[in-house]
Amino acid sequence: MDHFLYRDGALYAEDVPVAEIAAAVGTPFYVYSTATLVRHFRLFDEALEGMDHLVCYAMKAASNQAILKTLAAEGAGMDVVSGGEYRRARAAGVPGDRIVFSGVGKTAEEIRTALEGGIRQFNVESEPEMEVLSAVASQMGKTAPITIRVNPDVDAKTHAKIATGKSENKFGIPISRAREVYAMAAALPGIEVIGIDVHIGSQLTELEPFELAYQKVAELTETLRADGHDIRRLDLGGGLGIPYARSNEAPPLPVDYGALIKRTVGHLGCEIEIEPGRLIVGNAGILVSEVIYVKSGEGRDFLILDGAMNDLIRPAMYEAYHDIIPVIEPAPAAEQAPFDIVGPVCETGDTFARQRMMPPLSAGDLVAFRSAGAYGAVMASEYNSRPLVPEVLVNGDQFAVIRPRPTFDEMINRDTIPEWL
Numbered sequence: 114m115d116h117f118l119y120r121d122g123a124l125y126a127e128d129v130p131v132a133e134i135a136a137a138v139g140t141p142f143y144v145y146s147t148a149t150l151v152r153h154f155r156l157f158d159e160a161l162e163g164m165d166h167l168v169c170y171a172m173k174a175a176s177n178q179a180i181l182k183t184l185a186a187e188g189a190g191m192d193v194v195s196g197g198e199y200r201r202a203r204a205a206g207v208p209g210d211r212i213v214f215s216g217v218g219k220t221a222e223e224i225r226t227a228l229e230g231g232i233r234q235f236n237v238e239s240e241p242e243m244e245v246l247s248a249v250a251s252q253m254g255k256t257a258p259i260t261i262r263v264n265p266d267v268d269a270k271t272h273a274k275i276a277t278g279k280s281e282n283k284f285g286i287p288i289s290r291a292r293e294v295y296a297m298a299a300a301l302p303g304i305e306v307i308g309i310d311v312h313i314g315s316q317l318t319e320l321e322p323f324e325l326a327y328q329k330v331a332e333l334t335e336t337l338r339a340d341g342h343d344i345r346r347l348d349l350g351g352g353l354g355i356p357y358a359r360s361n362e363a364p365p366l367p368v369d370y371g372a373l374i375k376r377t378v379g380h381l382g383c384e385i386e387i388e389p390g391r392l393i394v395g396n397a398g399i400l401v402s403e404v405i406y407v408k409s410g411e412g413r414d415f416l417i418l419d420g421a422m423n424d425l426i427r428p429a430m431y432e433a434y435h436d437i438i439p440v441i442e443p444a445p446a447a448e449q450a451p452f453d454i455v456g457p458v459c460e461t462g463d464t465f466a467r468q469r470m471m472p473p474l475s476a477g478d479l480v481a482f483r484s485a486g487a488y489g490a491v492m493a494s495e496y497n498s499r500p501l502v503p504e505v506l507v508n509g510d511q512f513a514v515i516r517p518r519p520t521f522d523e524m525i526n527r528d529t530i531p532e533w534l
């Protein structure tokens with residue numbers, strides 16, 4: 114459920130007509146719903162009720178300061194994957210002890226930044242990283258709390274580019290080598306082993322892979338405890354999928370995911386962390402774009418939009434499906450026809466949908482890409498010198514631009530000319 118619904122024949126974002134935002138901001142733009150963000154965060158928080166837990170929003174999904182502040186006010190922690198994200202979280206007022214640092218390539222510099230500013234834990238992904246962390250922390254006279262990310266070798270049954278829990282993926286250490294690596298960690302100065310971390314992929318539409326992974330984590334917890342490690346925190350990652358096509362998908366609900374967590378690891382008495390990104394923000398955001406031309410081709414017609422792959426790369430990168438709906442509600446009897454829906458970028462990959470059945474649309478009409486809140490704006494670029502797409506946040510009947518569109522001059526003047534030119 115989200116808060117982008119038709120009312121009296123027009124699409125609203127909560128209580129604001131989308132067309133009103135378009136008139137004020139220009140197209141294309143992203144708009145997020147505060148009520149949806151908060152609702153989704155609470156679904157996770159409530160799903161883990163009764164367990165000592167922290168929901169750490171995976172901010173790589175959408176990292177605007179206003180989104181982070183909205184979630185932090187609800188009590189969210191943050192899962193960061195770079196020094197830049199760490200700084201963004203801190204800038205949004207998130208205390209260090211609510212930030213977990215994930216990622217396979219943390220540099221010594223990033224580690225230092227997090228140790229200086231305060232950190233809940235590092236999720237360590239390799240032995241070399243552990244050695245660097247140990248050295249940096251020792252040098253600073255600190256002790257870094259760590260979990261080690263294990264790769265449970267389960268098939269997440271998701272798109273290959275976002276599966277992370279198979280042995281061939283670059284993430285974590287093989288679970289079969291966990292005892293050895295935990296022993297090594299226990300012997301190193303400057304770090305303290307506090308738990309286990311796992312994250313098997315994104316956009317999972319079944320619970321079974323989670324179940325398999327968490328069972329392995331539960332077994333490993335017992336084994337490591339028997340080896341003498343004080344395993345007291347389990348970071349179970351993110352990855353719960355969302356419905357992209359409203360008509361035919363029903364991914365698992367957070368409440369069932371929570372029950373699964375209780376069933377698989379609840380008896381261990383550990384503090385639980387989860388790191389959802391997509392499910393919190395995916396359906397809390399839409400991308401709004403204007404039809405520039407309706408072009409008739411040979412055997413197929415094109416809707417050419419002013420939004421493009423540089424604004425929303427998911428269809429080009431992951432073959433992702435997004436519902437695309439007119440901002441003016443079509444009449445129930447409106448006849449639909451197939452269109453290829455494309456942007457103006459000079460690449461055939463700049464195609465959002467092929468032969469999509471759409472109601473009648475003309476130049477100047479607005480359309481909305483649903484479920485575009487996650488991995489949308491954060492992956493946007495200025496390819497083809499298209500100024501970075503702006504972001505808007507709605508809260509009830511108010512809206513605010515939370516990242517303005519750069520002017521052409523701002524975009525161009527970011528370049529600097531060497532003195533010999």
Ligand SMILES: *Cc1c(COP(=O)(O)O)cnc(C)c1O
Pocket residue numbers: 171173174192215216312314315316350351352353388389390391392487
């Ligand atoms: C990307 C990522 C997440 C979030 O995944 P979603 O599918 O957006 O929930 C969580 N943890 C880690 C380590 C990640 O890399």
